[in-house]
Amino acid sequence: NAGVTQTPKFRILKIGQSMTLQCTQDMNHNYMYWYRQDPGMGLKLIYYSVGAGITDKGEVPNGYNVSRSTTEDFPLRLELAAPSQTSVYFCASSWHTEVEAFFGQGTRLTVV
């Protein structure tokens, strides 16, 4: 039981490039979340999903896209990377909103 797995752990992108941050969970959780955390700040919700085929925007969705074709996977797509997207990205999942959420170890992204 691996929990929430994020790949890659580190990535450097050039301005204008695109990439997909992968997130997979093996706990059969319905709810999945993407957060970003800028240095010294708290986490901000980018997108979330309440089940396969259903996604919704969080606080800071601009510049990102998500999909949820399976229960296990919730990839985050960055199109046209910008320096403002330099951050640490965390994926999380939970079986229900009334119980604990499990977080991955994060992806540290630098856009130069």
Add this chain to the structure above:
Amino acid sequence: DAKTTQPPSMDCAEGRAANLPCNHSTISGNEYVYWYRQIHSQGPQYIIHGLKNNETNEMASLIITEDRKSSTLILPHATLRDTAVYYCIVFKAAGNKLTFGGGTRVLVKP
């Protein structure tokens, strides 16, 4: 979702109890109080949550005031490994979104 107010930082002596306050004066009846912590740059870790009653688990105790406008997370015997940022979060179970504020940076000193 109700907003929360936490002190930005606090120190605690190793082996002593750490009491972390959280104000959530606009909380509504169906909103839960959750606590998470984030050690260094790791992903946040769930600690405890509650609705009205006080709660205790192997990590901590959560004391919620009768009017539910504030709560306190208690780490009974703080260790150096408890040094972390602690987040108090209030949200509706049906709201689907776990929203983090600034948190309290706790430093446990020997």
